[in-house]
Amino acid sequence: MKPSRTTSSLARRLADRAGRLLELAWSAWAGLAALCLLAAVWQAGHEAYGPFILSSPQETIAAVWQLAGMPEAWSVATLTLQRSVTGFALVAGLGLVLGLAAGYSPATMRIAAPLITVLIGVPPIAWIVLAMIWFGGSDATVRTVIVVTALPVVFLGAAQGIATRDRNLDRMASAFGAGPVRRFLTVGLRQTTTTLFPALTLALGTAFKVAVMAELLANAGGIGGALADARINLDIANALAWVLIAVSLLIAVEYALVQPVKGEVDRWRRAAQPWGVKR
Template identity: 80%
Template sequence: MTTILRPPITARPITARLTERAGRVLDFLWSGWAGLAGLFLLAAVWQAGHEAYGPFILTSPQDTIAAVWRLTGDPSAWTVAGVTLQRAVTGFALVSVIGIALGLIAGYSPATMRLVQPLITVLMGVPPIAWIVLAMIWFGGSDATVRMVIVVSALPVVFLGAAQGIATRDRGLDRMAEAFGAGPLRRFLTVGLRQTTTTLFPALVLALGTSFKVAVMAELLANAGGIGGALANARINLDIATALAWVLIAVGLLITVEYTLVHPVKGEIERWRRAAQPWGVKR
């Protein structure tokens, strides 16, 4: 009986790992030029709408940016934006933890998936404004109202993303890892969980956008302060520039959270995808 001697696995130097990480960060920043081009195109369309309908209907991008700059100099505006940010981020965190956990369980259990599917359909069919009305009755104009509406509105998306990712995993890779002696937990972390990224991260991005939209909507209707409350005041005063400035601030907060939280985590988890790509080829 022959014994196969395997070479010892040596860890890479810390400098090599840091260089690789820095390269991924620079590549991620360089890819932002396409996003900036899309934003400039949106600004051009916005300017055309301003010239067509006038400042009373749609203020110019320059006037709106001037209003944003004026708000950034007001300490109370930072407090208002911070309230919406913490509500949206905490709601998104609850959605991510609960949705991923339940989705992974359902993905490994087809019977559970069939049982929960009608409930997910019901949750997705109820409009967020109906949940806002119910939450206002239950919790009043508090943080609980905003977070509850965020969780109910965005949870089905994350749940389905995690469940579909696990249900459609390559079971051959799982059996191969088992043949090499990997235990259930290691197979889940290194094989099963990584295959969910194709459906999970788009679901997380969608859930993050839903969290900010629903948070502002709930604040506006429930008079719960935050950016929604500021939009209500701008509506009363017919201040289009200030209203659009708060919209830009909300979108800016969303983009900041997405590109500093979701996309870096996605890049770290999906390093194995880049290893299979030829040099210079981007899919």
């Protein structure tokens, strides 16, 4: 009997995960519709201003296809991807740990608030200049700018999520015998998702944007360096192709990394939601 129960429980869990994956895939239709609308506006801008100002979507996709056949282009895109993802991983780890610690301590939040304001107020271009002076045109320059620029967002998301948690749920879990660690993992941490995951999504986008900007200004290779070459050659189609590649990498990382984790952590919110209904 026990093996059959274990098999049945495993089958239910696998079916639940498959259902969440199908729901995520189905929700992509709305995103595709938005991308089609963007392509229509893009085409209208091309027809209004001509190819010298804005190449058409078809020309840009053709340039992307041409770049896809070049091994050196894959190396360029991989370099930017590696810098962005590693920088985002540092931001997510540090921001989550520091934010959760500050969320449990109102005094720490009051001390950290002006520091966060200062970090958010400094333009990314200023951090790029300073990082170039400190580290030159290296990976450290790109990662440093990503961390300094995106860390406050994740910090605030984690801290606000913990600070606004429902204390009654903590008391209820304690009454049922849950210890501090279990209450944190099953009650406190799960309540941070409302603010934490939007902050992580914003930080991921910031990581890619800042990485490309730092590469361009610091002459550090990657997609930013390719954009600098396209600017010198006045190659609008090639420049837009690299932008499209950067955005595609961002979308791929978000829906392969952030969204699946969000769906797994947010399972408790689905208890009161019928299939396909988003409240």
